[in-house]
Amino acid sequence: MPMSVHPMQGPNRLKLGIFSANADGGLTLTRAPERWRAAWPDVVTVAQMADRAGLEFFLPIARWRGFGGATNAREWSFETLTEAAALAAHTQNIALFATVHVPMVHPVFAAKALATIDHASNGRAGLNIVCGWNPEEFACFGLELIEDRYGQGLEWFDILTRICTADTPFDFAGQYYNLRGVCGLPHPVQRPRPVTLNAGFSPPGRAFAARAADYLFTTFIEIDAGREQIADMEARAAAEGRAVGVYTTCHVVCRPTQAEAERYYEHYAVEMEDTAGADHYMGNKQKFSGSHDPEAYRLHRKRFVGGAGTYPLIGTPEAIAAELQRISAAGFAGVALSFVNFKNEMPYFLTEVLPRLQGMGLRV
Ligand SMILES: Cc1cc2nc3c(=O)[nH]c(=O)nc-3n(C[C@H](O)[C@H](O)[C@H](O)COP(=O)(O)O)c2cc1C
Incomplete structure (x- = not known):
């Protein structure tokens, strides 16, 4: 029997998931020796930990190159469609996302891979569409970044969604794809297609999400x-x-005290920063992506080293639960979390923060 409710449509007011555990460093650019190495058995362990704790989703980052420096963070990263299929066999309830680069992965292939994950996981697949920003990664595929990334993305998404529902082969004539006799069985378990995120920040990114996603990430x-x-x-x-x-x-x-949490943040994200890696990452990201408010690069180097420019939740379980409550009150439907070392750090978070969120009525 397919799952009746996809985890992303479950009852919790604030959905929670794990982000970037498939990649070396997670979201960090730190030389701290305990940094995340993304060894496969550890990836499985944290996916199972998240699943058992009732988190809604497991979301990988899509990377094809590292960021140089002392650690060359993220060069070691598991491909996300195949990762999700493998994790289907190791988990019960959690949604398993694949983060798919539009220009690098053909939509006919993506549709079939996604349907495979959806069947293997009994309807728990998720698609995170990324239109891409990193010219070094595009070059690995012999591609150049194009201006109209989202135009291509819309054609890509149209093809993929039609494959998910079409009963007869169809032709597609677009600016980026010219295809004949397209079909694909099995259709995914989820109807009409798996739950879809789009990762982006800029106004064109939001315009794309408005047409082609269930959620903006x-x-x-x-x-x-x-x-x-x-x-x-x-x-x-x-x-x-x-x-x-x-x-x-x-x-x-x-951490049990605010001071301990802040001390460790300062340690891994400032004292132990991978300076050359951070310079490379921040420089290219600012130049080629619209993933962040431009102010972020000027004000928040620590956040880029500590978590790829995401918002920091640093403190006691009470303080973190209160921040998550504010994030929920602002209107966010869910938060993808990353840790320096997922396996070591998640148990304390899950044991201490989740019950507080329940007490606040954010999770059941
Ligand atoms: C939260 C978030 C997660 C992202 N994850 C990835 C990723 O895994 N791989 C990638 O190449 N780009 C990723 N991106 C970059 C976006 O796909 C997009 O290419 C970038 O944000 C530039 O587009 P924009 O200007 O519309 O934001 C992410 C962006 C955001 C905001």
Whole structure:
């Protein structure tokens, strides 16, 4: 029997997931020796930990190159469609996302791979569409970054969704794809297609999400600014006659005292920063992506080293639960969490923060 409710549509007001555990360093650019190495058995362990704790989703990052420096973070990363299929056999309830680069992965292939994950997981597959930003990764495929990334993305998504429902082969004539006799069985378990996120920040990214995603997956600098982004996303979706929720992502250091949490944050994200890796990453990301508010690069180097420019949740279980409550009150539907070392750090977070969120009525 397929799952009756996809985890992303379950009862919790604030959905939680794990982000980037498939990649060396997770979201960090730190030389701290305990940093995440993403050994396969450890990836399985944290996926199972998240699953048992009732988290809603497991979301990988899509990377094809590292960021140089002392650690060359993320060069070691598991491909996300095959990872999700493998994790289907190791987990019971959690949604398993694949993060798929539009220009690198053909939509006919992506549709079949996604349907495979959906069957293997009994309807728990998820698609996170990324249109890409990193020219070094595009070059690995012999591709160049194009201006109209989202135009290609819309054609890609149209083809994929049609494959998910088409009963007879169809032709597609677009600007980026010219295909004949396209078909694909089995259709996914989820109807009409697996739950879909789009990772982006810029206005064109939001315009794309308004047409092609169930949820925008985005960043923010301050919670109040996040509120405005959500209002903008809602207006864009409404103009398309759709509703699109907004997920975000945060990096976490949770400790019994605030001082301990801040000390460790300073240690791994400042004293032990991978300086050349961070310079490379921040320089290219600022130049080629619109993933963050431009102010973020000037103000928040620590956040880029600590968690790829995401919002920090640093403190006691009480303080972190209170921040998550503010994030939920701002209108975010869910948060993808990352840790320096997922396996070591998640047990304390899960044991101490989840019950507090239940007490606040954010999770059942
Ligand atoms: C929260 C978030 C997660 C992202 N994850 C990835 C990723 O895994 N791989 C990738 O190449 N790009 C990733 N991106 C980059 C986006 O796919 C997009 O290419 C980038 O944000 C530039 O588009 P934009 O200007 O519309 O934001 C992410 C962006 C955001 C905001």
